[in-house]
Amino acid sequence: MHIVIMGCGRVGSALAQTLEGEGHTVAVIDKDPTSFRRLGSSFNGRRVTGIGFDQDTLREAGIEDAGAFAAVSSGDNSNIIAARVAREMFGIENVAARIYDPRRAEVYQRLGIPTVATVRWTADQMLRRLLPSGAEPLWRDPTGGVQLAEVHTAQAWVGHRISGLQDRTGVRVAFLTRLGEAILPSSQTVLQEGDLVHVMMRTDEIDRVEAAFAKGPEEEDGQ
Numbered sequence: 001m002h003i004v005i006m007g008c009g010r011v012g013s014a015l016a017q018t019l020e021g022e023g024h025t026v027a028v029i030d031k032d033p034t035s036f037r038r039l040g041s042s043f044n045g046r047r048v049t050g051i052g053f054d055q056d057t058l059r060e061a062g063i064e065d066a067g068a069f070a071a072v073s074s075g076d077n078s079n080i081i082a083a084r085v086a087r088e089m090f091g092i093e094n095v096a097a098r099i100y101d102p103r104r105a106e107v108y109q110r111l112g113i114p115t116v117a118t119v120r121w122t123a124d125q126m127l128r129r130l131l132p133s134g135a136e137p138l139w140r141d142p143t144g145g146v147q148l149a150e151v152h153t154a155q156a157w158v159g160h161r162i163s164g165l166q167d168r169t170g171v172r173v174a175f176l177t178r179l180g181e182a183i184l185p186s187s188q189t190v191l192q193e194g195d196l197v198h199v200m201m202r203t204d205e206i207d208r209v210e211a212a213f214a215k216g217p218e219e220e221d222g223q
Helices: 010-021 033-039 055-060 076-088 102-110 118-130 162-169 203-214 217-221
Strands: 002-006 025-030 046-049 068-071 094-099 115-117 135-140 146-151 172-178 181-183 196-202
Touching (some): 102 115, 196 203
Parallel strands (some): 094 115
Antiparallel strands (some): 135 146, 146 196, 172 181, 172 196
16 A cells, blocks of 8 residues: 655654554655655655645655555644645545544544644653543544443453453453553453453443443452
8 A cells, every 4th residue: 555644753754664564555645845854765655855745745755646644744634624725625535633632632533533632641641650540531423322442441340351351241351451561352362461352332232331441350240
């Protein structure tokens, strides 16, 4: 796949190098040509100097052949404008924009532009490590009815199979983070100490799910 990235800061350059390492072709747009130094000499993709929401600049970067577009510059307005141009003018389906203002991020998410609210995400992730409790939404569908969330899981669930956790709580475990790596569990996967559990659930069921995960399986059986 060809992927266009707007912004060659730390995030954009790291994203470009990772994607190229996975076999994709990549073009990076930035208005400051000196920023391309972050890409290193081994980067074989395109370096395009210009404004990321300018249509001619996007064409130079190969947007017409692209399968995805990421807007990760330092400006919220520039990112969302570029993301909308990529989607609405060039028909790119896989579009994402980095947004610093969490209030804006929620608005754009409802408009169908996937966003990553960096300040809120960082603060939330720190809180999750300092005060691990309840559920932390990671993604919501545009209607807000379904969400992917990391749910704090009581110690008593350690040693039990994913199938038992799903049967007792009524949710689907999407993936686990184990020792810093994401894994897709089977029904026979056994929860281990330190696992982070990520589930898909209806937003209106979050209170029930939090309560079920906070209890051990014996407490659930006793109800």
